[in-house]
Amino acid sequence: MNAYEGLVDTGEERHWAFGTGFTAALSGVDRALPAEVDTEDLTAYCLMLGDDALILSQRLAEWCSRAPELEEDVALANIALDLLGQARLLLTRAAEADGVACDEDTLAFTRDEHEFRNVRLVEIDCGPGPGGDFAATIARLLVFSTYRLALLQRLTGSRDPVLAAVAAKGVKEVAYHRDHAAQWTLRLAGGTEFSRERMVAGLERVWPFVDELFAPHPVEARLPGIAVDSATLRAEVDEVLDTVFAAASLARPEVSPLATVAGRGGRDGVHTEAMGYLLAEMQHVHRSMPGATW
Amino acid sequence: MSAREVAAAVLDPELPVLTLADLGVLRDVHEDGDHVVVTITPTYSGCPALDEMRADLTRSLTAAGYTSVEVRTVLAPAWTTDWISDDGLRKLAEHGIAPPSRIGRRGPVPLNLEPPAARVACPRCGSLRTRELSRFGSTACKALRACGDCKEPFEHVKEI
Incomplete structure (x- = not known):
C-alpha cells in the first residue's frame, strides 16, 4: 500500500494545483466571440489584463509570512488570490480567442519574458527584501487598484460578453483592494516620522511606472467597443489619488516617468530586469516537470 | 428527491x-x-x-x-452578498458569524478612507460596540471583528 496513494489524482476535481482539474475556468459562460473582431487583437488584450493580474498576484504572494503583521499576511494573500482568479479567467479567454490548442497554464508557465504584456508597474520588486518594503508595496497597490477599478468599471460595458462578465465580478473585488491600500496609505503617512518617510519613498519608487498605465495602445484602438482606451482613465484615477493624497497630507511625487525602449514598454513585451527573475521563480516547477500533477 | x-x-x-x-x-x-x-x-x-x-x-x-x-x-450576473437568502443570514448568525447587511442597488464605487462605521452586531451578545480587527479573514468572503462588550472575536461575512 503506497502511503501517498490518497494524495494522487482520483479523477475528481479536488486537487488544487496546476494541471489537475483546473481546465474549466469558463465552463458554461457564453463564450461566443463578438462579431467582426480580430482574434489576434482580442488575445493580446486579454493577455494585457490577465498578465497585469497574474504578475501582481505573484509579487503579492511573496509577502506570505513576511508582512508586518499576521492580518496583513492574510490580506495580501487574499488580494493575490482575487487577482489570480481574474488572471485565470482572462488567460483562459486569451487561449480561447487565439484558437490554438493551449490553456491558461500553458500561457502562464511556458511563455518567455517578451511574450508577457503586463505593465512594468506590477513586475518591479517592491519588497519584501531589498527591492522595497511594505510601504512601497502599498503605494503600488494604491496606484494599480485605482487604475484597474476605473478600467474594469468601463469594461463592464464591453461587447465581449466574457470581458464584461469578468469585469463586473472584478469591480467588487478591486474596490476592496483600493480601500485597503488607501487606508494603509493614511495610516503610514499619518503614523510616525519613519512610517511617513517610507510612504513618501514608496510612492517615489513606483511613480516612474504610472504614466505607462495610461499610454494608449494600438491593440486597444483596434478593438472599439471591446477594449477600453487607457488614456481616458487618467482624469478619474488622478481624482481618486488626489483625494487620498490630500487626506494623507502627501504631495504627488515629482519623478520623471521611466522611458520606453523605442516606444515599446511592458504592453509590447519590453520589461525591466526584475521580470526575468520573477518568471524564473514562477515558472520553475512547471518547466522542470512538464505535465506533473500532485 | x-x-x-x-x-x-x-x-x-x-x-x-x-x-x-x-x-x-x-x-x-x-x-x-x-x-x-x-x-x-x-x-x-x-x-x-x-x-x-x-x-x-x-x-x-x-x-x-x-x-x-x-x-x-456562470459569471453574470455577478454574485453579491444580497444573493444570500434570509434563511442563510439567520443560519450564519446562529453559528456565530455576523451576516452581511443588505446593500440593494449600487451606483458608482465610493472611495472609503476609513473603515466603515460599526453597524455590525456581535452575533453572541448583540452589542453594536464592535470593531474591525482585520479586513480579511480565513476565507475571501469574511472579515474579522471583535465585540467591545463581551470581548469575543467573531467573523463577519463582508458586504460586496
Missing part, C-alpha cells in the same frame, strides 16, 4: 452551515431524463471552493442516482 432538491441541499465547503442554495450560488438545475445540468456562480473570482463545490455536486447527484451530471459556471 428531485435533482434540484439534491443540489440545493449540498453544503458550502467553506461555510458548511449554509447550503449552496442559501449562499445564493446555485443558479439553475435542469433535468433532462438522466442528464442533469447544474449552474453555479463563484462568490469571488479566485474562490478555490468553486472546484470543491463542483465535485460535491457531482458526488451528491451521482449518489442520488443521476448518472450524467454536468456542472456549469
